[in-house]
Amino acid sequence: MRLYCxxxxxxxxxxxxxxxxxSILFDFPLPTDHLLDYLPVPSPGCLNHxxxxxxxxxLSHNKENNLPQQIDELRISHNQIYVYSPIEFYTLDSNxxxxxxxxxxxxxxxxxxxxxxxxxxxxxxxxxxxxxxxxTYRFGQQLMYELVNYVEQQSKMIQINNEWRxxxxxxxxxxxxxxxxxxxxxxxAQKLMPCYSIENVDKCLRHTTVVxxxxxxxxxxxxxxxxxxxxxxxxxxxWQLDINVNHNQTSKIESSSSQTxxxxxxxxxxxxxxxxYSSKFLYDSFQNCDYLLLTNLSRISSIDVxxxxxxxxxxxxxxxxDHGSVLIPCSSTGLIYDMFExxxxxxxxxxxxxxxxxxxxxISNANLSISNAMSEWVNEQRxxxxxxxxxxxxxxxxxxxxxxxxxxxxxxxDTETLINFEQPxxxxxxHTSLRFGPIVQLIEKMKISxxxxxxxxxxQYSYIDALKPYQxxxxxxxxxxxxxxxxxxxxxxxxxxxxxxxxxxxHEQYANDIGKNDKFNVLTYRKYDNIKLPKINRQFxxxxxxxxxxxxxxxxxxxxxxxxxxxxxxxxxxxxYDINEINDENLKQKNFITYGRVDIDKFLINLxxxxxxxxxxxxxxxYNDDLDNNEQLNRSVEIKYNQGAAxxxxxxxxxxxxxxxxALMTKIRDALLMDNIGTL
Numbered sequence: 001m002r003l004y005c006x007x008x009x010x011x012x013x014x015x016x017x018x019x020x021x022x023s024i025l026f027d028f029p030l031p032t033d034h035l036l037d038y039l040p041v042p043s044p045g046c047l048n049h050x051x052x053x054x055x056x057x058x059l060s061h062n063k064e065n066n067l068p069q070q071i072d073e074l075r076i077s078h079n080q081i082y083v084y085s086p087i088e089f090y091t092l093d094s095n096x097x098x099x100x101x102x103x104x105x106x107x108x109x110x111x112x113x114x115x116x117x118x119x120x121x122x123x124x125x126x127x128x129x130x131x132x133x134x135x136t137y138r139f140g141q142q143l144m145y146e147l148v149n150y151v152e153q154q155s156k157m158i159q160i161n162n163e164w165r166x167x168x169x170x171x172x173x174x175x176x177x178x179x180x181x182x183x184x185x186x187x188x189a190q191k192l193m194p195c196y197s198i199e200n201v202d203k204c205l206r207h208t209t210v211v212x213x214x215x216x217x218x219x220x221x222x223x224x225x226x227x228x229x230x231x232x233x234x235x236x237x238x239w240q241l242d243i244n245v246n247h248n249q250t251s252k253i254e255s256s257s258s259q260t261x262x263x264x265x266x267x268x269x270x271x272x273x274x275x276x277y278s279s280k281f282l283y284d285s286f287q288n289c290d291y292l293l294l295t296n297l298s299r300i301s302s303i304d305v306x307x308x309x310x311x312x313x314x315x316x317x318x319x320x321x322d323h324g325s326v327l328i329p330c331s332s333t334g335l336i337y338d339m340f341e342x343x344x345x346x347x348x349x350x351x352x353x354x355x356x357x358x359x360x361x362x363i364s365n366a367n368l369s370i371s372n373a374m375s376e377w378v379n380e381q382r383x384x385x386x387x388x389x390x391x392x393x394x395x396x397x398x399x400x401x402x403x404x405x406x407x408x409x410x411x412x413x414d415t416e417t418l419i420n421f422e423q424p425x426x427x428x429x430x431h432t433s434l435r436f437g438p439i440v441q442l443i444e445k446m447k448i449s450x451x452x453x454x455x456x457x458x459x460q461y462s463y464i465d466a467l468k469p470y471q472x473x474x475x476x477x478x479x480x481x482x483x484x485x486x487x488x489x490x491x492x493x494x495x496x497x498x499x500x501x502x503x504x505x506x507h508e509q510y511a512n513d514i515g516k517n518d519k520f521n522v523l524t525y526r527k528y529d530n531i532k533l534p535k536i537n538r539q540f541x542x543x544x545x546x547x548x549x550x551x552x553x554x555x556x557x558x559x560x561x562x563x564x565x566x567x568x569x570x571x572x573x574x575x576x577y578d579i580n581e582i583n584d585e586n587l588k589q590k591n592f593i594t595y596g597r598v599d600i601d602k603f604l605i606n607l608x609x610x611x612x613x614x615x616x617x618x619x620x621x622x623y624n625d626d627l628d629n630n631e632q633l634n635r636s637v638e639i640k641y642n643q644g645a646a647x648x649x650x651x652x653x654x655x656x657x658x659x660x661x662x663a664l665m666t667k668i669r670d671a672l673l674m675d676n677i678g679t680l
Contacts, residue, residue, distance in 0.1 A: 001243075001265075001533040003293070003505060006092045008527035009033070010507035011460075013112060013269050013295040014092045016102070019243055020222050021654050025105045025128065026239065026267050026293070027112040028119060030089060035433040036465050037185040039075060039082040040440045041154045047444075048157060050084065050469065053077050060173045067173055071164045074174070077469050081178060083185060085161075086154040087436055088192035091118045096528065096621060100125040101638070101649075104219050105207075107132040108269040109236035110140035110333065112296075117144065117200040118193065120207065125644050130208045131217060133227055135235025135377050137210055138370045139333045142363040144201045146332060149362045150436045151195040165189045212376075213237065213279065218245075221544050221576045230271040231281030232485060233334045234377045240285060241265040263536050264289040266501070269296040272484045273494075274305060277337060277378055277393070283499055290536050292501040294491065297510065299459050301487035312480045313346050315455055319476060320355060320424045324451030327475075329432045329439050330458060332361040335482060336428055337371060339457075341394055343426065344403060356422045357404045360429040360438045364406040368395045407438075432458040434466045447473040457482045488513040495520065503534055544576045551581060598650050598672065600637055606671035607639075616640040620649075 006014040007029075015026040039050045056074035061067045075084045092115065093099050100123040107113040107130060120126055132140075164170045175186055185192075211217060217225045224245045227237035243263040266289045271281050286292065319326050330336050340357065347355050361367070372393050375386035382392045398404035421427070431437040446452040453476035456463040463479050486494070492514060495504060501520050508524040525531055547553075553564035568579040607615060620636040639648040646659040646668060655672065659665040 001263075001291075003525070003531045003533060004097060005525045005527060005529045005531070006094060006097075010295050010297065010509055011299060012092070013108075015267075015293065016097065017241075017265070019241075019265075020220070021649070021651060021656060022103045022220055022223065023101055024219070024241075025099075025102045027108055027269065028092065028105070028115050029112040030114040031092065032089075032433060032460070034090070034185045034188070035087065035431075035435050036461060037083055037183045038087055038435050039077065039084045040435050040443075040469055041086070041157050042440045042444065043153045043438070044156045046441045049444075050075070050077075051158070053082075053084070056081055056174075058170075058173050059177055067170060071170070071174070073161055073164055078471060080468065081183060082469065083183075085158055086194070087151055088194055089115070089118075090188050090191040090193065091115045091122075093119060093122070094528065098618070098620070098638070099123045101620070102126060102128040104128055104225075105130040106225065106239045106267070107136055107140075108230065108238065108267070108296075109233055110136045110143060111233075111331075112269065113140055114144060114147070117196040117204040120204040121196060121200050128207065130204075131211055131225065131227070132208060133213070133235035133237055133377070134210045135233075135370070135374050136237075137205070137208055137235075138374075139234065139367065141201065141205060142366050142370070143332065144196075145198065146361060146363045146430075148195055148198055148201065150431065154436055160194075165192070221245075226285075228285065229279040229282050230269070231274070231276065231278055232270040232272050233276075234278050234371065234374050236270055236278065238269065238271060238283075238286075239267040240289075241267070264291070266292045268292060268294050271486050273486065273490060274484050275379070276484060277382060279377055279379060283494065286499045286501070289499070289501045291503050291505065291533055292495075292499065294504055294506045294510070294514075296485065297491060298483045298485040298487045300481050300483050301489070301513070303481065303483075305482060305484055308480050308482055309342070312455065312457065312482070313343070315453065315478050315480060316343070316426065317350065317352065319451070319453040320352060320426075322451045323424055324449065324453060324476075325421065325424050325446065326426045327439070327442055327446055327452070327454040328426065328428050328457060329430060329434060329454070330428050331432065332363055332430060333367050333371070335457065335484075337393055337395075339428070340398060340404060344394070344398060356402065356425040357398070358407060358421060358425055358427045358429075359404060360407040360409075360427065360442075362408060365408045368393075368399075368406065372396065433461055434470070443467075443470050443473075447475045450474045450476070452476070453478065455480055459483055505531065505533075545579070546577065547579045548581060551579060597652055598655060600650060603650070603672060604639070606674045607641075607668070609674075610667045610671045612641050612646075612667065612671070614642070620651075 001017065001019045004016040006016070012029050012031060013027050014029060017024045017026065039053070041050065042048050053075040055070040055072055056076060057070050058067050061069045073083060073085045075082050099119060105116070105128050113132070116130065164174065171189065178186065211227050213227055213229050215226065219225050222244050224242040226240045228240055230236045230238045241264070243265060244261045266286050273281050316326050328339070336359070343357065347353065372391040372395060375383060375392050378392045386392050395404065399406065427442060429438045429442065431439060434440065434443065443454065447470060455478045457480060459481035463477065467473060467477060495501065495514070496519060503521040503523060504514070505523045505525060506514060508526055511522070511524050514522070521534060523531060547566065548568070551566060551568050553566050556563050556565055566579060567582065569582050571578045571580065604615065604617065616639070618638045620638055636652070637650045639650070640646070645661065646657065646664055648668060649656040657665060657668050659668065
């Protein structure tokens, strides 16, 4: 087994695990670390003073080099350069790996697959099935729709001109001039892509398979996957992979990997032991696992969540008592449900009545409806209440009492809804980067009064940098981060006292905080590392044996051993072994055994002899545990025929043929076995 790491940020997890000739992708999040390099863009109908900012001037401009004097898409604000254009994004896929070879995609929560539409758009031959829970599917779909909506609104306000990014002379001049204050976006400016469309989202989601917690899914005959609750949000999960599964006996979720030849791989991402509205974090089946891939821990491990919650309510109370309103930039799902109920209960306790909460998003009503339909995925207390007809959340009750007011509009213009908020109030909206969405014009309106306040509960961005383009600001600004994910102290207790894995794989950033000891082996990774996982000594590989009922086994008498002689025809495919009756056609076949490695050159010649022309041949940069480093090259090859009608993967240990045409499959098989092309 090998693990390929695609991200340099442990809170942006993305991995490819290769096992038994299969490639499994864990998560594919959308990087947004470059968003603060953009200027905020308000919605259509709102005053856009950012368009009046001075354009970026090239100091190296002269008549001889044909460089423009100013770059319209780059603006200066508070002595800092910003990009003035609709937001564009990049993805974590790498040219070092052909993503069309991915077989399976496993998603841990709705935050970690927002870039998948790009993957299916870019790799036309990608047919990997996506496994995820229902809340992850439903909320993830809505978050993608919201993103598309916001960026489309931006496009109506500004024209796109990317000449500065793709003209090497202009780009080099900017890089040279910005040597000391270099934008993060400059390091991958050419990789940026316009936001995907609704059609791209829907096409991607057609590849999804919805699973339940603890459901056992046979990905392939020897690999079984289960989604185990992580407690972080509705539908969030950790993935358990049982490898070399014996299909003749059931592998229970509750048991550890006690089967002689069973390897257990755990992918742990965004987990919490705190009691929230979602199902609790389960880890019993992780105990004594062979491998545990650890990622997405809390960014603020030294801060206690309960103390921050108390500080948050105190800040809000002070602002409201000053007859001001509170603006909270947040995601349209997740923590916001906790805050609705938490604040309502708090206001009742302190007798602060008639406080309105506004939830502004194009998906506000959809998300509230979805959350109340997810009774299977909430904690036990809310599940019990839902059996009596009580919705899991109090959204409907809050809306009826007008304590919570949803504004599903994707924009707020300067003349209508924006000026009609009840004062004082609490307003929840996005985007948390403050670069697009209703938050842009709300800050512009509310920053004038010192009675108002903005409170940052999300810790993904620097709130100081996020607010910089809006300066000067009179409103109060507070940073009270709420992050419920496991911190370093909690994960150390879990690993040492509860789970006790044999090997832990973690980002080098965690290495100093996760205590090294004799209890488990620690492997660290960085971006683009290709890690060979420690071998687990197994006597044999499990498979599934199917014996046709018509075949009569002849018992061989032996002391203390039950053994039978079977006479039949053996067929093997993907570790599934079928023994059928021998018929006349079977008897005519030659009795031979194929072994050794395939000679690629001879194989290609034989394919041509069989009438398969126009083959696409590509070397795969894969590694084999049994080969030395100097033998690794040119050992794995992908062969495509007739635009994907057949795909052949030749590896040192096995050859896979993917083809839906039986006649074509037979031709390829015969070419593979022709002229004894195997070598030791």
